[in-house]
Amino acid sequence: MTDDPTSPGPGSHAAPQRFGLRLTEALGRHGPVCVGLDPHRELMQDWGLPDTAAGVAEFCSVVLDAAAGRCAAVKPQSAFFERHGAAGVAVLEDVLRGCRDRGLLTVLDVKRGDIGSTMAGYAQAYLDDDAPLAADAVTLSPYLGYGALRPALDLARSTGRGVFVLVRTSNPEGGQVQSAGRPSVAQQLLQEVGADNAGQAPCGDVGVVVGATLDPAAEGLDLAGSLAPVLAPGVGAQGADEHDVVRAFGGAAGRVLVPVSRGVLREGPEGVASALERWTRRLAGALGDG
Template identity: 35%
Template sequence: MQIDRLIRVIRERGNPSALGLDTRVEYVPAAFARPHIEAGGPADAVRAFNFALLDGLRDLIPCVKVQAAYYERMGLPGLSCMYDTVAEARRLGYVVILDAKRGDIGATAAAYSEAYLASDAPLAADFLTVNPYLGSDGVTPFVDDCRTSGRGIFVLVKTSNPSSGEFQDLTVGDGRALFEHVGAKVGEWGADLIGSEGYSSVGAVVGATYPEQGARLRRRMPHTFFLLPGYGAQGASTKALAGCFDASGGGAVVAASRSLICAHRRAGTDDFVSAARDEALRMRAELNTALGQ
């Protein structure tokens, strides 16, 4: 199961973080990008940038989160770049999360799942983010494919964006917030997919920008692995995130995108790989200190 592999590679690297490849061509140093743009266009520059980062960080970072929107915006060349980026990350041994937030009625959800999670998926990733707003029949096709392929999903529970509370924090039914009801369903969907490391293939997206809510969910979801977006550029700190992890400092992975892929801008250098490594080392140390590791 990929959830067991994710936990083990985090342990091996001593680093519960994910490299978020939310890459825009504007983030690529101009001198590096120019020959690739001239030869093949912006998507070629993004591909080369991603490949260099993947190679340069593979000894430090266990996991990659590829945000589909940044590739779809470049059209067919961008989709080709996304496919190649996912394939290269998997080749280099990363666990790959495709952040595409798919979700639809049952038949369409099944088609999405066939594309990304099925055993013979043509766009295979190790994990896919899923939107549960349509209810169980929009999620169970993904869960079914997780059962047969060993891959996994991260279901949106409490997202990191500022307006997430407009719906997710509404009090519903028995007095719990809507995000807590969704969290309970995530636990149900994944109850029979718990691996040898004690966590289910059905995980939860929990915004790092809402650590108190994350800590509440952690107490109620002992077998659900958390994907924690919102670190760095969105303002979440590692110290506040400790409650989203389990008592052993496991059970979650923190996604960092711009803080890593744009580290060279803050450092005032075109050496984006070295700058990203420096930031990855700083982030790892900060996370381990916060988790008492």
């Protein structure tokens, strides 16, 4: 068996299953929770672990064991691994491999965005079958132009992977750029995403990042029509809850992935599993009722 579940088996020439379909299946089995892996310095101290690559590896092992079978996906924040240099990146490689071994989808939060051969290099780093840092999906920044993301979009499609494009983020500063213009930058980006997802019902492979603290409909964002999977940060520490998720994303309920980091990780190593179960009940119940 190959190390990467998106790759065809030995002697097989079958195309890999699309990310959007794999995500839909995972959401149906486990609900919308995506546990964020954010091993920052303060959290490591709270867990009683050294703020080193070895400490991060121990932290991640505990969280992944708790996440297996309890949530749809894991979202490692690359910055918290990169700050430990080569040793930290090696831990990230192990984390991505560990997720595959446990049947967990990965959304690698790298927010890359560039042009030409540099964008192609980022794509090869995270979306190529043979890449040590290959993930099921990555986050991308489109603010050098959506078309500049094409190397990543094309490689993701050919390898059965996905991307999540920053469209309308949960941080207060985001609106200055993302809501500018008529139509807004966010609306134009969503139109581009929808064009790439055309014909990929029930769920496309090009997703969007839209904050759960916002009101997408009030901003003219047609999430349902875009067929885009939605990565919806802002739940928990940023103030949004399951009712905000339903209000914002009820029309795309089967395609919503909700990252929860601090609300789970602050429970410590003994409480991660039960915290994941609580958030899954809250979010899945609310979206089901919505």
